[in-house]
Amino acid sequence: MLQISPSILSADFANLESELARISTADWAHVDVMDGHFVPNLTLGLPVVEAIKAVSPIPLDCHLMIEDPDRWAPQYAEAGGSSVTFHVEAATDPVATARSIRAAGARAAFAVKPGTPFTPYADLLPEVDMVLVMTVEPGFGGQSFMADQMAKVREVREAVSRHGGEIWVQVDGGVSQDTIGQCVEAGADVFVAGSAVYGADDVPSRISELRDLAAACAGH
Numbered sequence: 001m002l003q004i005s006p007s008i009l010s011a012d013f014a015n016l017e018s019e020l021a022r023i024s025t026a027d028w029a030h031v032d033v034m035d036g037h038f039v040p041n042l043t044l045g046l047p048v049v050e051a052i053k054a055v056s057p058i059p060l061d062c063h064l065m066i067e068d069p070d071r072w073a074p075q076y077a078e079a080g081g082s083s084v085t086f087h088v089e090a091a092t093d094p095v096a097t098a099r100s101i102r103a104a105g106a107r108a109a110f111a112v113k114p115g116t117p118f119t120p121y122a123d124l125l126p127e128v129d130m131v132l133v134m135t136v137e138p139g140f141g142g143q144s145f146m147a148d149q150m151a152k153v154r155e156v157r158e159a160v161s162r163h164g165g166e167i168w169v170q171v172d173g174g175v176s177q178d179t180i181g182q183c184v185e186a187g188a189d190v191f192v193a194g195s196a197v198y199g200a201d202d203v204p205s206r207i208s209e210l211r212d213l214a215a216a217c218a219g220h
């Protein structure tokens with residue numbers, strides 16, 4: 001199944017309830033948590049996740065770009081994240097972190113930055129429900145898509161296929177009408193798009209357009 005996860009990083013932060021209503025036809029609301037340390041940007045934390053969980057029409061896909069995810073990740077699951085993704089570059093014990101997310105009732109995922117290879121983390125697959133391959137350097141929305149990450153997406157898809165089970169492959173950063181096709185061809189099945197969705201005049205139409213383009217590339 002191909003899924004669209006619009007990033008609220010590009011939404012109007014003064015009106016998050018109505019901004020979430022605009023993406024109600026998407027599969028997930030992607031919530032970028034940045035701490036000003038792991039990345040040079042600061043966004044939102046647990047109280048905001050709790051508040052938007054109460055009003056969101058769709059489940060929250062929390063992408064933690066923070067230090068010490070071992071400590072914080074399960075709290076994002078408890079606060080309402082239905083999926084919680086931590087960065088392997090920040091985790092001290094990724095196995096324990098993934099297990100604590102699942103124990104709190106959420107889907108667990110790990111993310112790799114563009115400069116981080118996947119292979120050393122392939123052993124984590126039994127512990128997670130999704131792998132996020134970053135297609136920009138994490139920290140900011142509206143950056144250019146890094147096509148050179150498609151080799152890594154292929155590698156993750158092959159490892160996931162060999163492993164079996166239902167592990168999703170997510171791409172995040174610069175995903176748009178122009179770039180979603182190559183993500184599908186490389187094997188991604190969950191697409192985060194911030195500026196491409198919230199920058200559109202008609203947000204629901206843009207979500208359908210991205211879905212249709214992805215399905216067409218997948219040959220559906």
Ligand SMILES: O=C(CO)[C@H](O)[C@H](O)COP(=O)(O)O
Nearest residue numbers: 138139141142173174194195
């Ligand atoms: O994790 C992120 C940045 O670190 C965002 O999810 C991502 O950048 C989405 O924004 P855009 O689609 O505009 O690139």
Ligand SMILES: [Fe+2]
Nearest residue numbers: 032063172192
């Ligand atoms: Fe993100």
